[in-house]
Amino acid sequence: MRLPVALVALGLAAIVACQAASNPPAATAPPSGATSSAGPITSGSPVSPPPSREGTCAMRVSESLTLANLTGPGIGPQTWPLPQLDSVGVRVGGHSRVTIRNGKTVGFSTGIYFVDTTNSTIENVTTQRNRFGFYIHTSHNNAVKGSDVEFNIYGLHLQNSDDNLLQGNLLARQTYNSPGGYGLYMYASARNRVLENTIDSNINWGMWFSEAKDNVVFHNNVIGNNPQVSDNETSNVWYDAQTKEGNYWSDYKGKDADGDQVGDTPYPILGPGTMVDPYPFVEKDGWTKKRRATIDHYEPAAPHAPRAVTIVALAGGAVKSMHPDANRASDLLARDSRNVTQIALGTDERTVYSYTDRFVVAQDIVTGNATAKQALTVDGIVAANRDGHSLMVVGSTGVEQIDLETGQNEYFDYHGQPEALAPSYKHNHVFVATARGIDLLYLNLGGRTPYTIPVDGIPVAMAMAGSGTRIYVAVGGQKIIDVVDTEQYAVVDHIAVDVAATSLAISPREDVLYVGSAGGVEAITIRTKTRIAAAAFLGSVVDLAVSPNGDQLYVALAGLSHAIAVADAPGLRVANLIELEADPSRILVASY
Secondary structure, three states, X not given: OOOOEEEEEOOOOOOEEEOOOOOOOOOOOOOOOOEEOOEOOOOOOOOOOOOOOOOEEEEEOOOOEEEEEEEOOOOOOOOOOOOOOOEEEEEEEOOEOOEEEOOEEEOOOEEEEEEOOEOOEEEOOEEEOOOEEEEEEOXXXXXXXXXXXXXXXXXXXXXXXXXXXXXXXXXXXXXOOOOOOEEEEEEOOEOOEEEOOEEEOOOOOOEEEEXXXXXXXXXXXXEOOOOOEEEOOOOOEOOEOOOOEOOEEOOOOXXXXXXXXXXXXXXXXXXXXXXXXXXXXXXXXXXXXXOOOOOOOOOOOXXXXXXXXXXXXXXXXXXXXXXXXXXXXXXXXXXXXXOEEEEEEOOOOOEEEEEEOOEEEEEEOOOOOEOOOEEOOOOOEEEEOOOOOEEEEXXXXXXXXXXXXXXXXXXXXXXXXXXXXXXXXXXXXXXXEEOOEEEEEEHHHOOEOOOEEOOOOOEEEEEEOOOOOEEEEEEOOOOEEEEEEOOOOXXXXXXXXXXXOOEEEEOOOOOEEEEEOOOEEEEEEOOOOEEEEEEEOOOEEEXXXXXXXXXXXXXXXXXXXXXXXXXXXXXXXXXXXXXXOOOEEEEEEEEO
16 A cells, blocks of 8 residues: 655656565565574575565655655564565665655655665655665665664665765664664675764664775764774775865864864774774864864874783683693682683683683683672573673573673573574674574573574584674584674675684684694685695694784694693694693683
8 A cells, every 4th residue: 555645756757656565575584594593594695685575665766756754654573684675665776867855754664775776866865763764775876965864773774885975964863673773884885985974872883884895984973872883894994085084083082282173193993904094083073174284193003012811721620721831721710610611701801701500700810809609590601791791601491691790680581502602792692503503692682582594504613703793603524614794694605624623713803714623723814715824733622712912823632632732823833732631621812
């Protein structure tokens, strides 16, 4: 049924009502490459083809028009990362030179949807309280200008879309429904220009770039988002090279000693590429107040001093600590470490959590201070939550999370068989490796598990990249590593290896994957999938960990050898062998 609208058309020739398809998709259809908890489907690609069937939308458009106000039937269920098309305010598909101007779209699954569209414009449109405000999908050379994108779950979303202009928009106050709450999201989108936007008070990310390359971002006000920005690439430019002017970041702490409106120190961009905005403004709209050229103070940051490292190993029910140069290990928790079954590292990288007999003890590796035992009721795999103050235990009977600052416990329903955990700071949920795939466990939604990502066999080990965008999965009995995109919920690549992997680790710069097996370790470049080094050991490799400095790999050996091998990275030349009294089962690296 056509929704009631008030419309003044500049070109009406091809405006038709978007009727519900005769066989509409199920309301709970999972995204490409994912499964519902009911069962698996085949793996998908990160480039999502436009769905062939849609629900109700207000209008399809092939020529320019001026909108009045459109009100939809509601936002519909979660379909991330596919566009939610149960109801669409305006859809432009496969057309060129279309302008959507003025008016408002409220209460749709997607306010405005561009798909396979070129040389078109969205201008002065308000889109509010939709699931997606604007979704730009496989569309190129378009412009989104002067529009108000507020109170949606997902603000302005670009997916596989290149060479677009995003200018003068308000992207503010998007609400949260993991992984939503962001102002601007770009996935696999290149050479876009982002300028003169205000990105304000989004409950999650202000700007979230993933696999997005060669984009240019400047003259934007980025205010009060949590956090402000994330970029997992190294080719995006966060300033205008000609004027040497960047963006205004409300949490910038630098000074402007010379009064040119530009800070004298760079603003760091969160992500593994260690990118910066070298010319951040010290006032909102600073580029409009600037009266003289930028005085260029920028110098690339000096290399960080190497961090001090302590290796922590779980061996024979005891928690051991050791320096990489040590000859032997010592007990970390002498009184409490004889029946430990799990250890985990806190997000501060210096707090070690030991789990024994359904009690947890937290110990600072630097000061040696330990908290009193805190009781838990769930038995399972332990991991530190990315919030920095909570610990979780995921088992076959449920999930328990304890706030280590308040001592408050929360319980969640879960019935999987966990093999490994990977908490995600970007998504506020936990990836759980099970025999059926990787479950997405949403703690903030009461422990719901809406999707399972299928992989090519039973996972025996997994490692999450520091940026949170990739999980590398060792498949049991196979010489293959599945590469899972944590934002597209799909296996997007495979890395062939020479061994059946038992453990994995990733370098801090996310350029080298270390693969452990019964006989040794291989180092593989992630970009080219080329083996660059290998080392054999007397004993089976049961776990791996990489120094945060990237210069050493730590190898836990069991069987014929009970030891921690310290190898140069990525060359894998063994520099030290630290003997243990029993087989290790887990290894961590604390740093400070």
